[in-house]
Amino acid sequence: MRNLLPVLTVLALILGIWWAAVGPMNMRAALDIAERGGAAVVPEGSVARREVSVWRLMAQNSDHVAAGYDLDRPRLPTPTQVGAELWKTTGAMVLRGRAFSKRSLINHGWITLQSTLWGFLLGTTLGILGAVAIVYSRVADMSLMPWAIISQTVPIVALAPMIIVLSNQLGIEGRGVPKAIISAYLCYFPVLVSMVKGLRSPTSSELDLLKTYNTGPVQSFFKLRLPASVPFLFTALKVGIAAALVGTIVGELPTGAISGLGARILIGDQFGTPLAIWSALFAAAILAGLLVTALDLIQRVTLKRMGFRA
């Protein structure tokens, strides 16, 4: 709560800069439309205007600046336009009882969310299993760890189209599976690294104590190492779920998918409807925020129950 005022100030600053940028960004388009509508514009003709700087255009045609804030297909929409579009494709559709129609961002967000969660589940499982293998086996530590690091320096987007081609050829219908694989690829790494750290976090005196209790390796894993790694796990999960969402959107972007938030961005680009792109972007941001917040809540409750100091 202490940070509320500063955060709001910075947000207002960002919105202010955004709003101020809309005028110059949209000036040329606004003048083109005004000229077609028969208004007097200096200088005439969009080719002639290309030679003139935006600032001079704004000074010479000051009464047309406002039109730039209300275009159908703006280069840069205003925050209110994006907000209105978001409401039109989510809240307004719910009110009309069509929350899952094809034009609704809730529908597309749900599709993206499903792939994200599957990828998250797959990536987290792989990350935890890998971490256990690395902590318990020196061979795995030496041979897997360097490749895990290298795997993250390989740009996944280069691989994404191949993953989709491959899974198509293997007879996997739809895009759910390849998208989940891509998001798992991005999401397993933070989990792996944190879990290795977490599983190794018990001190030697704690391990020695368990040895004096005559516990076997399985028991000491479940009684000591696993519980000790939970705080590390949650930190990683929050990074991981955001990474999984990025992965899903990357999987939807370049591959001709037709549903999902990434596909909305792609389609908005192809049909020249910037508002659709912007609203899909913000929907993705909201989704990311919701997912991270949800995990944060689970983390607080779990850690409190386990007796960690919050």
Add this chain to the structure above:
Amino acid sequence: MIWIVGAVAFWLGAWALNVRIANSAVSRALPARIAVPVLFGVALLALWEGLVRGLGVSAVILPAPSQVAVTFAASTDILWVDFVQTVLKGALRGFLIGVVAAFVTAIVIDRSAFLTRGLLPIGNFVAALPIVGIAPILVNWFGFDWQSKAAVVVVMVFFPMLVNTVQGLRETDRLQRDLMHTYAAGYLQTLIKLRLPAAMPFVFNGLKIATTLALIGAIVAEYFGSPTRGMGFRISTGVGSLSIDLVWAEIVVAALAGTGFYGLVAWIEKRVTFWHPSQRG
């Protein structure tokens, strides 16, 4: 059949050898630490080669590593042109602009504790967002050539770098700052002699995150329009025209570029932050 058996046998043999090296007395020596992962990688490649040949997988689905290597060697001119367009022009320029802009912004913001407190949560949040989605918008604004790719990269690397630098600048403790104060050091001197060096581990953390993001941004932006060269362009057209071996060769270039870029930054980090506990021992 012989291919499959051979590949699996090779893989098992390599694994057994790795087990022996890892459990031997020399396992902590540098040669062993390099040999084990290399052997692991080679064994995986051999398994891939053997399975593709043994199962007769068509080259339009999954080419064997040897075939990719042949294509790689035969089309180095194309790969070089794409590398220059995507990595040197798009990713590297965007990386430099974005990183410097974020660094300067961090130092300016840092002067106001109020703004820092407001910016950190927002920056952390934005850094976790799927910013790649902004690619089509920026391609629309800046045209098809490398400028739009660099712009996407700038936006993608800015926030992770900003957040890390701001956090790094807060790393010094009261005692250290008081010491500088007793030396009568001004703001600038304290910044250069104490706070920036102390921030370096964080700065390099941001730089390393930014290296991978830079390549992702530059390649994705090419999917939305590019001149007839570039890695993203070649990959998307290659998938369409079924020249999958060339696509894999591009993936190899992307992997090498990504690893090399990251390795370079990590190497510089080692030189700069040699004093940090994580670099010792």
